[in-house]
Amino acid sequence: MPVIAVERDTDQLTLTVVAEFAAPIERVWNAYVDPRQLERFWGPPGYPATFTRHDAAVGGRSAYAMTGPEGEHYPGYWVWDAVDAPRSFAVRDGFANPDGTPNTELPESTMEFAFEPTDAGTRLTTVTRFGSIEALQTVIDMGIEEGTREAMAQIDDVLADLASFAAGRAAEAQILSDTQVRVARVIRGSVEQVWRAHHDAELMKRWLLGPDGWSMPVCEVATEVGQGYRYEWERDGGGDRFGFTGELVESIPPFRAVTTEAMIGAPFPPTLNELTLTAVDGGTLLSLLITYADAQMRDAVLATGMTDGMETSYSRLEALLANV
Secondary structure (H helix, E strand, O other): OOEEEEEEEOOOOEEEEEEEEOOOHHHHHHHHHOHHHHOOOOOOOOOOEEEEEEOOOOOOEEEEEEEOOOOOEEEEEEEEEEEEOOOEEEEEEEEEOOOOOEOOOOOOEEEEEEEEEOOOOEEEEEEEEOOOHHHHHHHHHOOHHHHHHHHHOOHHHHHHOOHHHOOOOOOEEEEOOOOEEEEEEEEOOOHHHHHHHOOOHHHHHHHOOOOOOEEEEEEEOOOOOOOEEEEEEEEOOOOOOEEEEEEEEEEEOOOEEEEEEEEOOOOOOOEEEEEEEEEEOOEEEEEEEEEOOOHHHHHHHHOOOHHHHHHHHHHHHHHHHOOO
C-alpha cells in the first residue's frame, strides 16, 4: 500500500497525503505527466479516468472525467501553475460541468505534488489546500480520504509496467470515446527538437512521409493562430497525390498546438487535432488527440492503417533527430 500517512489540518485548511514507492523519482514523475499512465490510477477502483487534455507545463490545462460502474461521468480539470521536473508541480484542481466548464457550485482547491528520492525509491507528498473549512468538509464528505488511498494503491502496477510506455515503442492509438482517438508515442529527442520538427517545413519534408516511396512536394506551415496550412504527398515518380488543409487555432510553443484538418477533395467533415509534447524520462511524449465528427468516420480513418503510417514517420523522425 503506497500511502503511509493522511493528515487533515482544519486550521491550515489542508489535506496532506504521503506515499512511498519502490521506483526511481523519474519513473514516478512519468506516471503523473503521461496521461496513459495517470488514467490507470487517477480515480478509485471502479471509477477510471479518461484524460482528453493533459498539459504538464505552466499555463497548461488538463481535462478528465471519471466514469462510474453505471456509466455516470464525473468531470474535472487542472490548471498548471508550477512545474519543476521531476521534483514538483502545482495545479488548481476543480470539478467541471459536462461541457468542461468549471462547476462553481463545488470547491476548487490547489494541489502541490513534491517528489523526493529515498533509499528505497521515491516519496511523494501531496498537499491539497482549500479556500474554506466548508470546502474542506465538502470533499471529506465525498470520501476523498479513502478514495485517495484506493486510487494510489493502483500505482504500483503502473510503475511495474515499464514496457507499455518505453521510448522506442511503436505508436499506439487508443479510442477514448465515440469521436475521440489518442495516438501516443515517446520519441527520443527533446521537446524543443520535436516541436521544431513539426513546424520547420524543410525538416517535415524529411520525415513526415508515411511509408517509404513517398515525397512531400507541398509543405506550407501555419506559424500564427488563424493562418492556414497545406500539406501534399505523392508517390516517387508521380501519381496518387493527396493532401490536407486546415487552420492553426491554438499554439503554445513548445508543448501544444491545435489545428483543424480536412482531406483535400474529400466530403468528410474536418477533424480537430490537439498535439501535446511532454518531457519524460527517455525523450518526449507525443500525444495527438483527434476528434472526429462521429464514430463511423473515426473507424473509417483507423481502418486505413493511419497508425502504422504515423509510426513509420515517427521512426524516421527519431533517426533524423539522432543525427542533428
